[in-house]
Amino acid sequence: MNPRFYFSTFQLGAEKAVKAEVLAEYPQLKFAFSRPGFITFKEESNQSPPLELKRGIFTRLWGEVVGQTKDQATWAHSKNCRRAEGFYIQWNA
Secondary structure, X not given: OOOEEEEEEEOOOXXXXXXXXXXXXOOOOEEEEEXXXXXXXXXXXXXXXXXXXXXXXXXXXXXXXOOOOOOHHHHHOOOOEEEEOOEEEEOOO
C-alpha cells in the first residue's frame, strides 16, 4: 500500500494558515514538505478516492501528486504538465 501525496500552492507567508485549514478538514493527513508558496501533505493509504479541499480559503491550487522526477524529458511529452519552481504539475484538461 503506497501513500498518496497532495500539494497546495498559496501566497507567500500563508504557510501556517494553509497548514491549519488543510489539517482542520483532513486531520488524517501529515505535513510532508514545503517551500515558500508550496506545501505537501501525506496520506498513509491510497485506497480511498482522492481528497478534494472544499473549504480552502488561503489555498490557490490543490491537487494530488502524481509522481516525482528530476528528468525534464519524462514530463515533456504531456500537454497537461507545466513546470513551476522546480516542480512539475499535472492537471486534468
